[in-house]
Amino acid sequence: MGYTVGQVAAFAGVTVRTLHHYDRTGLLSPGERSPAGYRRYGDADLARLQQILFYRELGFPLEEIAVILRDPHADALGHLRERQRRLREEIARLERLAEVAEQAIEVQRTGVRLSPEERFEVFGEISFDLSYATEAQLKWRDSAAYREAMARAAGHGKEDWRRLMAEAAAWRTSLLAAFDAGEPADGERAMDLAEEHRRHLTRWFTPCPPDTHRRVADDLAADPRAFALLVPPSQQRPGLAAYVSKAIHANAARREAAGPDPEEQP
Amino acid sequence: MGYTVGQVAAFAGVTVRTLHHYDRTGLLSPGERSPAGYRRYGDADLARLQQILFYRELGFPLEEIAVILRDPHADALGHLRERQRRLREEIARLERLAEVAEQAIEVQRTGVRLSPEERFEVFGEISFDLSYATEAQLKWRDSAAYREAMARAAGHGKEDWRRLMAEAAAWRTSLLAAFDAGEPADGERAMDLAEEHRRHLTRWFTPCPPDTHRRVADDLAADPRAFALLVPPSQQRPGLAAYVSKAIHANAARREAAGPDPEEQP
DNA sequence: GCTTGACCCTCCCCTTACGTCAGGCCGCAG
DNA sequence: CTGCGGCCTGACGTAAGGGGAGGGTCAAGC
Missing domain, CATH: 1.10.1660.10 (Multidrug-efflux Transporter Regulator; Chain: A; Domain 2)
Structure with a gap:
């Protein structure tokens, strides 16, 4: 023994x-x-x-x-009960995480149809912020506009993305020029830039009536990660996000004031 | 900035x-x-x-x-998929643990109606092995005999347990005497001890026909934790568990050979 | 009697993702 | 000038062991 x-x-x-x-x-x-x-x-x-x-x-x-x-x-019983309670909590927590992971996978899988190399080639510095994209998906996946935007994004090929990004880059240049020149956010030049942004979204992602555009503007102002998709941090200036947001709101008001608007096709 | x-x-x-x-x-x-x-x-x-x-x-x-x-x-996507797979595994594992914990709680809660102090007073050294009891519950909870035994155990009060333990202690003394004296496991004295064990189970827990008793014997021989509930480690000798098991099997055979047996009530 | 290989012993450092001091520098208010 | 809050680096501690160094022990085969 x-x-x-x-x-x-x-x-x-x-x-x-x-x-x-x-x-x-x-x-x-x-x-x-x-x-x-x-x-x-x-x-x-x-x-x-x-x-x-x-x-x-x-x-x-x-x-x-x-x-x-x-x-x-x-008190073994007490310890066991406590332990079981924590096990259940942990299970619930992990289930939430698994859900987030699933959404993140969904975003990665359907968001952009490019290979990692192409993606890098096209997006370069503007890296795709998964944390924001996942949060956005969880927040907006029930919105029709969001779903259409994602579906169309998934349909774009490398050339589409290149053109789209070039367009966006040109727009950014104009935006920075206007901002640095001190143009007011509710002035005509800023509103025109906002309108251009709206047409960009409409052409590449989803039609963007004033209310939709306002929601986009609010998100840009509220979440730096959203704004970073529009203007990379290296090109940002203090107050720029708020400026863009204000311009979009002003433009939305202008368009509404102009009366009913038969959305012209691009 | x-x-x-x-x-x-x-x-x-x-x-x-x-x-x-x-x-x-x-x-x-x-x-x-x-x-x-x-x-x-x-x-x-x-x-x-x-x-x-x-x-x-x-x-x-x-x-x-x-x-x-x-x-x-x-390959963020690959990492995410892998991560999600492991999250799901972990969830499944925790769910199994929660089930075990629940069974353990069930065992503790209904197994014995005594307060911790009373339990200590009555059981003393023979500490209740929760790991074995839980495993037993998971293994046998669908058996009618097991359920009856647990229900009757739950009904016993402090005095019942004291009498029951005293009976068991006396039985152990006889068992050790027989074993140390070299009585064969299939001899009459050992079989009588097995029969006494059977009546003990019948009286305090559940009727115990030969087949049921054989299952109990096999478990005693196979699992030291089960045997420890019958004979505390300090009183054990090498081969004792096998000896008891063999005696029970011999006794079951003897009873069956004796022909149909109208289970007399205690 | 000697060697070999498997097994055992006791330190001691390493791991993750930080928490928690300890001792000292920096900047600003009174 | 003195406080006070914030910042710095460096070092040690955590839970549950993993891994290895350096050395003793055991049973077997020669």
Whole structure:
């Protein structure tokens, strides 16, 4: 009667190092030692080990296991209930994460049809911010405009993206010129830039009536990640996002004031 | 344009130490430093931080995040899929654990009606092995005999348990005497002890026809934790569990050979 | 009696993603 | 000039062991 560390380890499915660890921390010290100092585990030790592994599998920290096993009065039931509550919380948390991951995959998979190399070639510095895209997907996936925009984006090929990006770059240049020249955000030149942005969205993604455009503007002003898709951080200036947003609002008001607007096709 | 660590930390919901950590490991180094050596984070740094936090929330290790962000060619989609697969595995694992925990709670709650103090008083050294009891519950909860045994156990009060344990202690003394005297496991004395065990089970837990008793015997021989409930480790001898099991099998055969048996009531 | 190989021992450092000091510099208000 | 809050670096600690160095022990074969 007396097993060595190796035997116990093989038999219980743990490593020798684990048994050493449990010995050193006092969680499970073998009943005796051989004259040479070898650990000798008895049946009682094995029984205790089994208890330990049971609680360990349930994810209890070793210290708490020690408490539970220390005195049989210990409130094992309470510990178990608490543990189960936390297990359920953890499950719920992981389920939320899995959902986010799924949306992120969805965004990556359908968002752009390009290969990673093409994507890099076309987008360059403007890296696709997955965290924002995923959040946007979770926020707007029930909106028809969003779905159409994504579907059309998925349909674009490399050449489409190149043209689209060139257009956007030219627009950015004009925007920065107007902003740096001190043009007012509700002035004509800024409103014209906003209108150009609207037509850009309409042509490449989805028709963009005033209300839709206002929602876009609000998001640009509220979330730097959204604005970064429009103007890369290296070209930004303080107040630029708010400026663009204000211009879009002004342009939306102008268009509404101009009366009913038979959306002309591009 | 340039935020200090404290500002970024407050604003992004992380601690200053976290930003220091990301800086040292190279995951996120601020664009510049003030003359005095203060970290100055720019908008591009904030954008990167947001990316980092997104992947971190999904449970990616920081090193993997660094790889994903290092070059935009990186296969973010592949990483995400892999991550989601592991999230699902983890969810399944936790669900199994929650089930085990629930069974363990069930065992503790209904198994014995005593308070922790009473339980200690009555059971003393023979500590209730939750890992075995839970496994037994998962294995046998569909058996009618098991359910009856648990229900009757739950009905016993402190006095019942005391009498029951006293009976068991006397039985153990006889068992050890027979075993130490070298009585054969299939001899009359051992079979009588097995029969006594059977009547004990019948009286306190559930009627125990030969087949049921054989299953109990097999479990006693196979699982040291089961046997420990019958004979505490301190009183065990090598081969004792097998001896008891064999005696029960012999007794079952004897009873069956004796012909149909109108189970007398106790 | 000697060697070999498997097994055992005790330190001791390493891991993740930071938390928590300790000791000292920087910048601004009174 | 003194405080005070914020910043810096550096070092140690965490949970549950992993991995290895350096050295002792055991059983078997020669």
